[in-house]
Amino acid sequence: MADLHIQIRRGKGAIAGQIAAELRDSIRGGRLTPGTRLPATRDLASDLQVSRGVVVEAYEQLVAEGFLISRVGVGTQVTPKNARGVPKPRDTARPRPDQRANQQAGRPGRTPARGTSYYGHRPTSPDLSHFPRERWLAAVRHVLTTVPSDALDYGDPGGVPELREELAGYLRRVRAADVRPENLVIVGGVAQGLSLVLHVLTQQRPIRLAVEDPTSHRQVPLLRRAGARLVPVPVDEQGLDVRRLSGDAVLVTPAHQYPTGVVLSPPRRAALMEWAYAGDRAILEDDYDAEFRFDRDPVGCLQGLAPGRVILSGSVSKALAPGLRLGWVAAPPDLAEAIRRARGELDLGSPVIEQYALAHFLRTGGYDKHLRRMRREYRRRRDALVTALGAELPEVRVKGIDAGLHLYLELPDGWGEPRTVRAARELGLSAEAVGPMREAAGPPAMVVGFARLPVHKAAEAVRGLKVSMSGQISE
The missing domain is CATH 3.90.1150.10 (Aspartate Aminotransferase, domain 1)
Structure with missing residues (x-):
């Protein structure tokens, strides 16, 4: 039985979230190895001097994200290596290209x-x-009175470093992502992010891209224009039917499938990881509205399970406003660099003032x-x-x-x-x-x-x- 060495900081946020975060980091860092059995919820609650329900909530969160499995008669354990799709910690291999409501x-x-x-x-x-007009205005004012003049020049097409730093911390904390600032590229929304990713992946050869069926009909022309040949895959009550997957890559909305609203189940998450690793394939994750979960904490993103295999796209379109046209792509290092170069070749990057404003909004807690x-x-x-x-x-x-x-x-x-x-x-x-x-x-x-x-x-x-x-x- 593992000794978890979990530190609880009273008054520093939800205790269940702290437990889940520490266990998640221990799994990623290899301190909790695949197959390790965790203490019973009652025992861990006693050790930490918290209610059993808090530990149950933390375990359930990590089961939903694919880090743990729970079976009757076996208990809760770190997802074993021989389970479907469990990645190695810190895998960084590059995926193969193959005004009021009216x-x-x-x-x-x-x-x-x-x-x-x-x-x-x-x-x-x-x-x-x-839309938080006053707070956003305050953030813009802060930017205009503090950033040096040179900051308004042509900058890194990958995005303002301050925003990438804040976003990396936010995504690790809220979406359980495994991302660093250098892996992020700031884009003009998820649509542009997906276009850039496919542009890079299709440079070597055409891509057969599996897509959920049903799927957003607005994305279909965008994906085809980017060079992908689409392969529909059915969605059922557990999400994408991984058994019927084919293609070189797949585009999924695992936290809240559009349009059905289904959340990709833990077994399907594991099977999807196996599919990607077995065939050296890429997973494109559209994290379009995952922050709005009502029955529990938002389920962590797939990218947190396999940062070397999953390309995460997100934006502030649902959280703030589509008109801001601010989004991001998190990708393995070499792929992120290729996307950054493509962004520079396309239009030299995103508006700078808005990027600094979002960084300030994140840093000061306004976004949360x-x-x-x-x-x-x-x-x-x-x-x-x-x-x-x-x-x-x-x-x-x-x-x-x-x-x-x-x-x-x-x-x-x-x-x-x-x-x-x-x-x-x-x-x-x-x-x-x-x-x-x-x-x-x-x-x-x-x-x-x-x-x-x-x-x-x-x-x-x-x-x-x-x-x-x-x-x-x-x-």
């Missing part, structure tokens, strides 16, 4: 134009009326504070919409509610996707049909965003949808 929304009797929405442009749109506030608010709005759907439309199956900014609704027989989406949009809801996102056939479904739907409007919107769809037949 203010008119609350006005009684106002109907949006046909096909439009006043509760969000897209189902994944954040509530931009809550804003996320905590919005996580509470989005949970209220999600709960209101889910409750209303359960009361008024119990025949609609609601899925994907643990995280993110949207719900996945499987529609009852007789509800055609086009008609249902039109009805939802005419009520102001941000809705999209799932059919155009699929290659394989599936039950009729639609995605509905809740980030801009006020709590007091949820029941009214659902009742309106019920009336609109009463007696409808499928199209």
Whole structure:
């Protein structure tokens, strides 16, 4: 039985998070070797003088992330080497290239134009009326009064060093990433990040890129333009079906699959790692809204399990605003350098003042504070919409509610996707049909965003949808 040597710092954050972080670091650093059995939760809780529930929460977090496995009769242990996909610690091998929610929304009797929405442009749109204008303005003022003039010149196309330093710390702390500043490249959002990654990977030969089915139809043209040949792979209740994977690389949304909202299960995470290592393949991880998890701490990113195999892309589009066009790519060192060079050849880098402002926002705690506030608010709005759907439309199956900014609704027989989406949009809801996102056939479904739907409007919107769809037949 391992002696874990865990240090608890009272008053320095959630104790479960501290335990999980120390265990995660011990596994990565090789102090806890694959197959090591951990103490029972009751025993470790007694040793640390904390409640058993705190230890259970820490263990569950690491099981979800793939660092631990838990089996009846065996207990909890570090994922063994012979388990599917367990990486070696610190593997750095390069993957082979092979203003308010429309203010008119609350006005009684106002109907949006046909096909439009006043509760969000897209189902994944954040509530931009809550953008922290004053704090962001303070950050910009700080930048303009403190940075030297030379800082406003052409800089490193990989990004401002101060921002990469702050982001590396943030991603290690919040997303359980295994990243250093030199592995980060600042980009203009996830879309540009993915384009740059594929541009680099396709320089030696064409790439067959496995993508989730269903997947965001907005990304498909981008991926193809970047030179990838797409190979759809089905998604089920556990996430991407790794058994059906083929190709040279895969693009996944493991923390909250779009559009289904499924979280990639621990066995599938392990199987995906094995697939990548066995075939010297790359995993492109789109971490688009993982910070908004409502039932527990956000599940750590895949990159933290295999930093030499996973290329992580993220942005502030959901946390702050899409219009900032600030994102990042975390990649193995040589690949990160190739992406940095490609960024320089494309447009010389991202806007400098905004990068310094985000660095200041992260360093002073403004970003964390804003996320905590919005996580509470989005949970209220999600709960209101889910409750209303359960009361008024119990025949609609609601899925994907643990995280993110949207719900996945499987529609009852007789509800055609086009008609249902039109009805939802005419009520102001941000809705999209799932059919155009699929290659394989599936039950009729639609995605509905809740980030801009006020709590007091949820029941009214659902009742309106019920009336609109009463007696409808499928199209």
